[in-house]
Amino acid sequence: MAAQDDETEPDPVTLVATCRTSGCPSQDQPFVGTYYANAEPPLYRGLCMGCGQPISDLATPLSGPVS
Template structure:
């Protein structure tokens, strides 16, 4: 039996010039792909590939 892969929460930010949501960061679960790049995203507004994917910041980071 195959187990479903565990999603990773990432922040995706569209950087396409002129896109109506350019610079807006969206946090969502991403499932790993079988080939590189491991995680992929496409902007739902301009339909361009999002290359700015990063892990969500830890709640503890910077909160001392």
């Protein structure tokens, strides 16, 4: 979530993003990145730099998907 004026900014998290868009040059290639929480769901969002589509497959490096 975004911080309000009187709150501290949430810490970023490291996530693995994998684009699943058919035909994308980056399809099925995992990329590690730093993500910041959003005020609105989904909590974390990614955008594929190969095809420009939103990435819905975000996971922590040692666990499962993140909502």
